[in-house]
Structure formats: structure tokens, C-alpha cells
Amino acid sequence: MSKLLVAVLLTCLVLSGCWDRNEIEEVGFVMAVAFDPSRDQEQLAREAEEETGTPVHEHGRRFSATFQVAIPSQLTEPTGGGSRTALQPFFNITSSDLTNFKMGRNLSSRQSRIMNYEHIKVILINEELARQGLLEHLIDFYIRDHEMRRRAHILITKGEARHILEDKLPLEDMPALSIEMTNENYWRILESIKPSEIGEIAAKVLGQESYLISRITKGGEGDLKVAGAAVFLGKTNRMVGWLGEEDVKGYNWIMGQAENGIIETEYEPGHMIVFETRKMSSRVTYERHQETNRFHVEIRAEGSLGESWLHQYKIDDEQNISKLEQAVARKIEEQANRVLRKMQTELYTDIFQFGQKIKHKDYAYWKQIKENWDGENGEFSKAEMGITANVRIRHYMLGERLN
Numbered sequence: 001m002s003k004l005l006v007a008v009l010l011t012c013l014v015l016s017g018c019w020d021r022n023e024i025e026e027v028g029f030v031m032a033v034a035f036d037p038s039r040d041q042e043q044l045a046r047e048a049e050e051e052t053g054t055p056v057h058e059h060g061r062r063f064s065a066t067f068q069v070a071i072p073s074q075l076t077e078p079t080g081g082g083s084r085t086a087l088q089p090f091f092n093i094t095s096s097d098l099t100n101f102k103m104g105r106n107l108s109s110r111q112s113r114i115m116n117y118e119h120i121k122v123i124l125i126n127e128e129l130a131r132q133g134l135l136e137h138l139i140d141f142y143i144r145d146h147e148m149r150r151r152a153h154i155l156i157t158k159g160e161a162r163h164i165l166e167d168k169l170p171l172e173d174m175p176a177l178s179i180e181m182t183n184e185n186y187w188r189i190l191e192s193i194k195p196s197e198i199g200e201i202a203a204k205v206l207g208q209e210s211y212l213i214s215r216i217t218k219g220g221e222g223d224l225k226v227a228g229a230a231v232f233l234g235k236t237n238r239m240v241g242w243l244g245e246e247d248v249k250g251y252n253w254i255m256g257q258a259e260n261g262i263i264e265t266e267y268e269p270g271h272m273i274v275f276e277t278r279k280m281s282s283r284v285t286y287e288r289h290q291e292t293n294r295f296h297v298e299i300r301a302e303g304s305l306g307e308s309w310l311h312q313y314k315i316d317d318e319q320n321i322s323k324l325e326q327a328v329a330r331k332i333e334e335q336a337n338r339v340l341r342k343m344q345t346e347l348y349t350d351i352f353q354f355g356q357k358i359k360h361k362d363y364a365y366w367k368q369i370k371e372n373w374d375g376e377n378g379e380f381s382k383a384e385m386g387i388t389a390n391v392r393i394r395h396y397m398l399g400e401r402l403n
Contacts, residue, residue: 028113031090032068032176034124034161035138038096063129063138064096065103066162067115068176090174092165100141118147121180123154123198124161124216130230130239136205143202150199153183155216156230156239167222175224182226183214190252190261191227191245210234210349210374212251215242233349233374241347243339250339253299253332253389254352256282265331267310267324274307275328275393286357288365293383295354299332304395325391332389340385350380 071089093111097103104115125138142148157164165175172178186192196213204211215228229243229251243251252258263275280301287294305324343349355373359366369379 027116028111029070029072029119030067030115030117031070031119031174032122032124032165032179033120033142034066034068034126034157034165035129036064036066036126036161037128038062038064061134062096062098063134064094064162065100066092066094066165067107068092068165068174069113069115070119070174088168090168090176092162094162100138104141116147117142117145118149120149120152121176122183123152124157124164124179125154125213126157126161127159127230127239130156130213130232133236133238135201135232135239136237139198139202139205142198148198150197152198153180153195153214154198154201155179155183155196155214155226158215158217164216164218164224169222169224179216179224179226182224186214186226188260189227190249190258190263193229193248193251194257204234205237208234208237209353210351212243212351231343231347231349231351233347235371235374240349243342246335247339247342250335250337251351253280253336254282254284254297254339254387256280256299258301262306263328263331265327267327270309272307272309273305273324273327275301275303275391276306277301277303278394279303284352284354284357286354286361288358288362293358293379294386295357295383296386296388297336299336299387299389300391301328301332301389302392302394305393321393325393328393329389329391332391333387336387336389337385340387344381344383344385348374348376348378348381350374354380354383 068090069092071087071091093107095103095106095110097106107115120142123139123142125135129135129138139154142152164179168174169178172181183192183195186194193212193214196211201211201213211232211234212229213232214226215230216224216226217228218224227245227248229248230239231241231243232238233240249258249261252261258277258280261277261280263277264272265275267273280299280303282300283298285296285298343351350373355366355370358369373379
């Protein structure tokens with residue numbers, strides 16, 4: 001009988017509720033956060049001192065965060081064939097302080113629900129804050145928080161980050177979802193990089209590796225565009241510049257991330273072809289010759305003609321097909337060389353991880369130069385670079401044969 005009693009008591013313990021649970025009606029689900037500089041530091045400092053009675057340290061640097069919070073009742077699909085309510089399924093609330101932790105707690109005095117970060121989709125950071133070197137500090141709270149998703153996307157904004165979260169876009173319920181899903185379309189867009197997830201960026205920050213973060217912009221009509229990237233110098237974790245859309249194309253070719261990429265090029269003036277990549281790869285080789293670091297990138301791509309403006313021509317032999325392939329290869333090399341020149345002569349940042357090739361091949365030499373690899377007058381800027389592209393067109397219509 002005593003054994004049965006013990007079993008019943010243990011079962012009751014297992015079935016008991018969580019001691020720290022929060023009812024869903026009491027929780028506000030944060031879907032996105034947008035960071036911007038605080039525009040009036042002195043005014044905000046005075047207001048904070050009046051509200052809390054605590055002097056604000058002069059060395060403190062305040063920033064603002066706009067939280068996009070879901071309204072679950074407005075996200076529910078209509079039943080019985082009824083139409084969805086016209087009420088907006090989210091609201092935005094902005095707070096300003098010296099730290100994320102304090103800012104989040106301050107929200108409890110301004111709205112009824114406890115903030116929950118389990119479902120956060122995107123973190124937007126104003127370019128100005130990124131150039132000040134604050135990225136590491138801004139994301140620290142979100143890395144430490146046990147509720148935080150390590151796959152949340154980070155994007156850098158041109159202009160005010162909070163404006164990106166203001167307008168609901170067609171198809172999705174809230175801007176946070178639209179941004180996340182648009183960012184995940186990167187594999188179809190040569191001008192976009194792979195989404196920058198907070199877990200991956202945290203690892204690069206700790207390792208002082210140079211890296212890219214996706215750029216997001218807002219057009220005049222309120223539409224959003226994810227293309228291009230912000231460049232961060234690893235040893236300072238500061239943003240040092242932008243890669244434009246053409247630059248990102250070259251980056252993706254070098255990194256072997258250009259599958260499904262589209263190349264538009266002229267076979268001859270006025271006659272365009274469009275090459276769609278089906279398979280591609282890149283291989284980087286390294287050697288040190290006469291005190292010079294030499295790298296060579298070999299890019300291989302296979303694909304098809306997605307569109308042709310060569311209807312007056314006929315393709316009837318391998319030689320003419322080879323001319324088309326060479327035209328595409330020249331365009332790839334042009335895009336790859338463009339971004340290499342920009343990184344070596346303007347931004348001085350090894351976003352390609354070429355330094356890892358030296359580390360693996362000659363670790364003793366790498367230890368000597370690693371502190372002076374990136375940056376102006378660094379060894380990366382002095383390295384010799386070569387690019388070779390090989391293209392094969394595997395599929396084309398017989399009616400599009402060139403003479």
C-alpha cells in the first residue's frame with residue numbers, strides 16, 4: 001500500500017503546472033525590435049532623471065528601441081466564411097534608455113502585458129549605431145536571454161530603423177513576418193546574402209572575424225527591399241561601409257553561393273542573353289611567393305539560357321556555344337573582381353575569410369600577421385588576387401542557335 005501511495009504522489013508532482021508559467025492573455029509577444037540613436041540626448045536624460053530620481057551618468061549613451069508586439073486575437077483566421085477584422089494585428093511601442101535590460105523592464109510601466117521574446121523574427125539596427133560600433137552591445141541582451149531564438153535575423157537599415165516597422169505590407173500580417181520571409185528568398189536573388197542570424201553573428205563577434213549583415217531599405221511607396229549588405233571589420237566590430245547590389249553579386253560568386261543566380265550580359269551590343277545558374281562552386285588556392293600572399297579563385301558554373309534576344313542568329317556548332325559561355329564567364333569575373341578591388345582598396349576588410357587559408361597552410365606565419373591582416377595598410381590589402389570563371393550552358397532551345 002505504501003508503494004502505491006508513493007507512486008500516486010510522484011504522478012501528482014509530474015502533472016503539476018509550471019511554477020513560473022505566464023498565461024497567454026498576460027503576455028506580449030515581441031516579433032521585431034528596431035534600434036535607433038536617441039536624437040535628443042539632453043532632453044531624454046532630463047526626463048529620465050525626473051521620472052526615476054536617479055542621475056544619468058554623463059558617459060552613458062542612450063538609444064531607442066521600437067518593439068513590434070503581436071495581437072494574437074487579430075492573427076486568428078476568421079471562421080464561418082467571415083472576413084478578417086480590419087484591426088491591425090500588431091502595435092509598436094518605443095522606449096529609450098542606456099541598456100536593453102532596463103528598457104524592456106520600463107515597458108511594464110507603459111503597457112499591460114509582459115514582454116516575451118520567444119517568437120522574435122528580426123532585429124533591425126540603424127546604420128548610425130552600427131558605425132559607432134554598438135552592434136555587439138545591442139545584441140548582447142538578446143544572446144543572453146534564454147527565451148531568445150538563435151535564428152532571429154539581423155538587418156542593418158539605411159535611415160530610421162523604426163520606420164521599417166510602421167506599415168503593414170500585403171500578404172503577411174505584420175512587417176516582422178514580411179521582412180523575415182523576404183530575407184529568406186535570398187537563394188533566388190544574386191543581390192542578397194544569406195540571412196544573418198544572431199547566433200552566427202555572435203560567433204563572428206567573439207572570433208573577431210570580419211562579416212556582412214543584410215541591408216534593408218524602405219522605398220518612397222512604403223515598400224521594403226532586402227538587398228546589398230553592411231560590411232563589419234572584425235577587430236573593431238564597427239560597420240565600415242556598404243556593399244551595393246553589384247558588389248554582393250561578386251561576393252556570392254566568390255563564396256560559392258550563387259546557385260539560382262541570374263546573369264544578364266551582352267553577346268554583342270544590343271543583343272542580350274540571360275544565364276540562370278543551376279549548379280556552381282568556387283575554389284580558393286593560396287601560396288606565398290617572394291614575400292607576397294597570392295590567392296586564386298576558380299569559379300565553375302553550369303546552367304541554362306533563361307532568356308535570349310538573339311533570335312536572328314542560329315547556334316549550330318560548339319564554337320559558337322563557347323562564345324556565349326565566354327561572355328557569361330567574363331561577366332562573372334567582372335563582378336567578382338569589382339568586389340575584390342573594393343574590399344582591398346576602399347574598405348580593407350577580408351569578408352571572404354582568405355586569412356583562414358593562410359592559417360591552415362602556414363600557422364606560424366599567420367600568427368605573425370593576423371593582427372595586421374584586415375584594416376588599412378594590412379596584409380590583406382597587399383595580397384595578389386586572381387579570378388577565373390568557367391561556364392557551361394547545358395540547356396538551350398534548338399531554335400536559338402547562333403551562327
